[in-house]
Amino acid sequence: MILLEPQHIDALRANAQASLVAQEEGGTAPDPLPVVKFFNPVGAATWLATELGEDGDTLFGLADLGFGCPEMGYFSLNEIRTIHLPFGLKIERDIGFDGRVPLSAWADAARITGSVIHAQQLIAQLLTPPDIIPIAHRANGNDPTEPPGSQGIPPGTDI
Numbered sequence: 336m337i338l339l340e341p342q343h344i345d346a347l348r349a350n351a352q353a354s355l356v357a358q359e360e361g362g363t364a365p366d367p368l369p370v371v372k373f374f375n376p377v378g379a380a381t382w383l384a385t386e387l388g389e390d391g392d393t394l395f396g397l398a399d400l401g402f403g404c405p406e407m408g409y410f411s412l413n414e415i416r417t418i419h420l421p422f423g424l425k426i427e428r429d430i431g432f433d434g435r436v437p438l439s440a441w442a443d444a445a446r447i448t449g450s451v452i453h454a455q456q457l458i459a460q461l462l463t464p465p466d467i468i469p470i471a472h473r474a475n476g477n478d479p480t481e482p483p484g485s486q487g488i489p490p491g492t493d494i
Contacts, residue, residue, distance in 0.1 A: 338416060338428050346370045347387035354386060368434035373415055373426050381451040385438050397442050405445035435462060
């Protein structure tokens with residue numbers, strides 16, 4: 336699998352350039368949406384990238400190696416590319432990934448939940464309008480928009 340397509344490289348470089356301009360001008364650093372998500376298909380390691388350095392290798396983003404302490408920082412695309420996993424697998428890019436919220440929100444959610452994987456579930460729940468969360472999901476106590484002890488019934492439903 337190609338880890339970075341041209342549109343990813345362009346977006347990552349644009350974010351890196353915006354960050355550099357903000358530093359040079361003494362402004363507030365931008366807080367972009369993650370552009371790509373890389374993951375270990377047989378483990379918990381996950382990386383969210385927002386910037387790509389001029390060297391074409393250094394990425395900035397949120398790294399979670401699966402030990403319960405995700406961190407923001409720099410990581411190497413080449414190192415990710417050369418990881419060899421069991422069954423001949425390699426690190427993959429999540430082709431359906433949608434950053435949806437800025438990297439700082441991902442980092443906060445990952446620190447609260449202990450992983451990027453669980454942060455993604457939390458963010459999806461928080462961004463899903465309450466009227467489309469399945470009733471069965473709500474009834475299992477998984478709806479963060481309802482008070483504890485509620486029945487998971489959509490508003491306006493006749494009982």
